[in-house]
Amino acid sequence: MGLYSEEGSLRPTPPFDFAKSLDFLGMFPPMREDQTVSELSMTKAVRVGGRAIVFQLKPTGTIKMPGLKYTLFADHPFSRGLTEVVIDRISFFLSLSDDLDQFYRIAINDSNFAPVLQKLYGLHQVKFFTPFECACWAVLSQRNQLSAARKAKQALLERFGTSLEVNGHVYRAFPEPGQLGKASQEDVKALLKHQRREEYLGEVIRAFSEVDERFLRTANYDKVEEWLMNIRGIGEWS
Structure with a gap:
């Protein structure tokens, strides 16, 4: 199967050190x-x-004048709208638009925090790719061994994720609420093997199926927190 590709560039808000993002991804178990x-x-x-x-x-570029070159691959032609959605996802994932200048101005004068700032200079927060994926991890990792939670998340990804092979490697995107919502109870039970987590995951799927992600990104923090806390299985420690 032939692949379509598209290239372009992104301009993260400086300072931005892509190596720091890669370091984080290499050590963050989920x-x-x-x-x-x-x-x-x-x-x-x-x-x-x-x-x-x-x-x-x-x-x-450099940390103070950063840039990212992107190459997109798909099994169908790209449109302007499609590319914009992917770029928006990447920017959210790596927090490319975060302006850390004011934070740095405060932190550099804190004798305890200044060494941390120097060590992590240029790091922008790396997020879960979607809020839904983050919520799923919160449920899977509750009162669970890290290795078991990772195994469960990987099982969901392999069973329900959407995949594309590029250069001999199969890449899988974490499923969306609609995908997991169509999964049979038997399939989820076989993967998680834990009744309470199955129930909580079902509550997360239903809640995220009914909300617009723009609300989660842009609404008042307290309103989003209230919405999350009303999901059975999500609490202060999630």
């Missing part, structure tokens, strides 16, 4: 196996319009 990472690049899948899009990122 996402360690979700992408391939080399010294100078990252390749990962995202689900858009029911299909998997694979993107590869490589750094250009």
